[in-house]
Amino acid sequence: MCIEWLFFDVGNTLVDESKAYETRLLEAAALIGKPYELIQEEALEFYRQNDKGDLAVMDKYGIPKPKWPKEDERLYPETVEVLKALKAKYKIGVIANQSLGTAARLQAWGILQFIDLVIASAEEGVSKPDPRIFEIALGRADCKAEHAVMIGDRIDNDVVPAKKMGMKTVWIRQGGGGLWQLQGPEQQPDFTVDNLGELVKIFCMTTGNFWRVVNPNRD
Structure with a gap:
């Protein structure tokens, strides 16, 4: 997988x-x-x-x-290098609750070049945690849920709905969302990281078989 x-x-x-x-x-x-x-x-x-x-x-x-x-928005210092490293191995997408012009802002920040698909709530007329925005993203990516990972700071908007879709999840504890108190297995992400740099260790220093990384005892 x-x-x-x-x-x-x-x-x-x-x-x-x-x-x-x-x-x-x-x-x-x-x-x-x-x-x-x-x-x-x-x-x-x-x-x-x-x-x-x-x-x-x-x-x-x-x-x-x-x-x-x-x-007042700024890229994290490691954003560019992390996306560049991940782009060499994976397709990169965005699923975000953002106002109109998300792709233009990503372009202005210099990171749109690493992103293959942008799905933003203002353009789609549906917001996270509604599963429809995840369905739209997976459909346009032509990707099955089990072959995709959602990475975000919000347990309620990112981890829970993505898990329900069958996606793998990474909770990045940045901003206020990082203070969330986990309640129940439905809120448990596959990975928890404190910064973007940790994603390179997870996704670029393995064979790509994420299922074995998450569940090393599985056949």
């Missing part, structure tokens, strides 16, 4: 959104009239409770959601 496609989320997976979240919470703190450090800690506590921390804070205080500061 060899892997053919690696599908990535974008935010907090390929792209570092930490500065963007900081900007959003600074604006929220100003609207609420409380210190940024207090609002940040409240957001982190919501993340630890498996909630979307920044949005939960805004709901708690009844304030409007500040515009997402796309200008």
Whole structure:
């Protein structure tokens, strides 16, 4: 059971959104009239409770959601080299909840050259965790679920729905999603990593038989 496609989320997976979240919470703190450090800690506590921390804070205080500061998004330092290494062995796709123009943003960051397929919620009219967005991606890739891996920071949006589809999964613990508390086997990823660089060890330093890597005692 060899892997053919690696599908990535974008935010907090390929792209570092930490500065963007900081900007959003600074604006929220100003609207609420409380210190940024207090609002940040409240957001982190919501993340630890498996909630979307920044949005939960805004709901708690009844304030409007500040515009997402796309200008604060940055690639992780290892994104380019990791994609380049993985592209030599696998097809690379994106399955992400993103606004219109995802491919253009990937191009501006200089990584679209490594990506064979971009499936974004705004263009498709369906968002993760809806299984239809995974079905669309697998269909366009002409790939069976068991030959694909979903890599993302969100247990609820990336790991759980991909597992239900029959895909293998990697949870990358970056951003607030990395604080998720696993609850039950349906939330257990095949691999857990703390940065993109660890993916090279998993996917490029094996024979490509991912099933044997995950289940070394299986025939």
